[in-house]
Amino acid sequence: VAMAHLVAGLARCWCPSPLQVINFPVVQLHMSLMAMRASQKDFENAMNQVKLLKKDPGNEVKLKLYALYKQATEGPCNTPKPGVFDLISKAKWDTWSALGSLPKETARQNYVDLVSSLSSSSKSSGQVEPGADRKPPGYETLVVTSEDGITKIMLNRPTKKNAMNRQMYHEIMLALEAASKDDSRITVITGNGDYYSSGNDLTNFTDMASGKVEELAKNSAILLRNFVGCFIDFPKPLVAVVNGPAVGISVTTLGLFDAVYSTDRATFHTPFSHLGQSPEGCSSYTFPRIMSPSKATEMLIFGKKLTAREACAQGLVTEVFPDSTFQKEVWTRLKAYAKLPPNAMRISKEVIRNKEKEKLHAINAEECSVLQERWLSDECMNAVMNFLSRKAKL
Numbered sequence: 454v455a456m457a458h459l460v461a462g463l464a465r466c467w468c469p470s471p472l473q474v475i476n477f478p479v480v481q482l483h484m485s486l487m488a489m490r491a492s493q494k495d496f497e498n499a500m501n502q503v504k505l506l507k508k509d510p511g512n513e514v515k516l517k518l519y520a521l522y523k524q525a526t527e528g529p530c531n532t533p534k535p536g537v538f539d540l541i542s543k544a545k546w547d548t549w550s551a552l553g554s555l556p557k558e559t560a561r562q563n564y565v566d567l568v569s570s571l572s573s574s575s576k577s578s579g580q581v582e583p584g585a586d587r588k589p590p591g592y593e594t595l596v597v598t599s600e601d602g603i604t605k606i607m608l609n610r611p612t613k614k615n616a617m618n619r620q621m622y623h624e625i626m627l628a629l630e631a632a633s634k635d636d637s638r639i640t641v642i643t644g645n646g647d648y649y650s651s652g653n654d655l656t657n658f659t660d661m662a663s664g665k666v667e668e669l670a671k672n673s674a675i676l677l678r679n680f681v682g683c684f685i686d687f688p689k690p691l692v693a694v695v696n697g698p699a700v701g702i703s704v705t706t707l708g709l710f711d712a713v714y715s716t717d718r719a720t721f722h723t724p725f726s727h728l729g730q731s732p733e734g735c736s737s738y739t740f741p742r743i744m745s746p747s748k749a750t751e752m753l754i755f756g757k758k759l760t761a762r763e764a765c766a767q768g769l770v771t772e773v774f775p776d777s778t779f780q781k782e783v784w785t786r787l788k789a790y791a792k793l794p795p796n797a798m799r800i801s802k803e804v805i806r807n808k809e810k811e812k813l814h815a816i817n818a819e820e821c822s823v824l825q826e827r828w829l830s831d832e833c834m835n836a837v838m839n840f841l842s843r844k845a846k847l
């Protein structure tokens with residue numbers, strides 16, 4: 454009943470004309486503040502783009518836009534929580550508040566990214582840029598689908614072994630955020646092609662070689678911290694369907710999933726020392742707890758690559774399937790799990806995970822700050838340059 458009131462209330466408040474959200478007084482106030490700063494030009498353009506959207510993006514997205522707006526302009530939510538019966542204000546407060554301590558610049562970037570993904574899926578009114586390349590609708594680095602109670606987030610850069618570039622980090626965060634609010638019961642991350650993911654796209658570091666390295670390292674640490682934070686806070690059962698080899702951050706974050714199903718063709722590899730780097734994804738904490746401390750050390754310090762069966766024996770992988778029947782078996786199982794009562798699953802996850810959340814956020818912050826220094830080291834720069842000049846592969 455409360456949800457019905459909320460939906461009706463949001464519809465009354467925001468839906469009559471396309472994106473009435475932009476008329477929100479607080480947003481208008483911020484528009485004039487934005488216009489004063491040239492460095493926020495993209496943000497301002499995004500606000501204008503929102504006005505041109507023909508298709509109403511729905512209440513969830515409008516709430517998200519509102520929250521990112523507030524975060525980008527005012528910072529973390531510190532206003533008193535509205536009463537339970539003030540459903541609309543409470544929904545807005547909850548969405549803003551859920552952004553936690555997300556930095557203003559990241560919120561601004563996420564706002565711009567979100568508007569850009571909306572613009573490409575909803576043709577803007579009459580403004581056709583002559584000769585402009587049309588972006589494919591929706592995400593650029595992911596394919597996100599939702600059916601049978603399962604939202605599937607598929608990493609989609611198969612020709613790059615699903616290496617995670619900055620765009621992919623942002624899109625995964627957006628997709629997780631959307632999945633946490635949609636009506637699916639289980640969320641799955643998987644890869645397209647023969648790899649699950651080859652980890653961080655090493656070209657993310659090419660800018661490091663060209664000035665302002667400290668600033669780039671700092672921004673990368675913020676990006677990584679927010680990215681991993683989304684996994685720590687994800688409220689629904691999160692399942693990895695590991696369709697092939699996994700490297701680096703795509704392995705370390707597995708410790709934050711609720712189940713990991715793997716093809717027997719997959720391998721699990723965290724070559725941080727080879728790359729002059731150090732563990733992330735909370736693996737410095739989760740891995741010694743999931744497997745024995747010395748096995749974790751062998752992976753995280755010495756870069757030992759595990760087969761799927763070894764990873765399963767160590768507890769990192771829930772179950773391994775023959776590659777020939779992997780997809781069929783895993784999806785049949787997941788569809789059955791998705792029929793379980795959603796609130797029970799969500800609450801069970803809360804009971805299992807909540808005790809650790811604060812700790813995990815602290816570990817995440819620490820790992821990112823250590824990495825920020827590592828990225829500036831000769832060891833790291835040389836390893837990245839070696840890969841990019843094809844002198845080194847894992």
Ligand SMILES: CCCCC/C=C/C(=O)SCCNC(=O)CCNC(=O)[C@H](O)C(C)(C)COP(=O)(O)OP(=O)(O)OC[C@H]1O[C@@H](n2cnc3c(N)ncnc32)[C@H](O)[C@@H]1OP(=O)(O)O
Nearest residue numbers: 612613614616651652653654655656673677701702846847
């Ligand atoms: C900002 C947040 C930072 C978060 C910190 C995260 C850390 C990590 O994730 S550390 C792990 C980083 N990953 C790697 O070091 C893997 C590097 N890649 C490889 O060693 C190999 O590519 C391979 C073993 C994954 C696959 O080898 P192979 O089967 O021989 O395929 P290719 O090398 O020919 O790859 C095809 C194509 O894809 C590009 N590519 C693959 N992985 C990456 C990558 N991680 N970063 C950038 N590019 C990657 C590769 O360069 C090829 O491209 P083209 O030459 O243009 O075809």
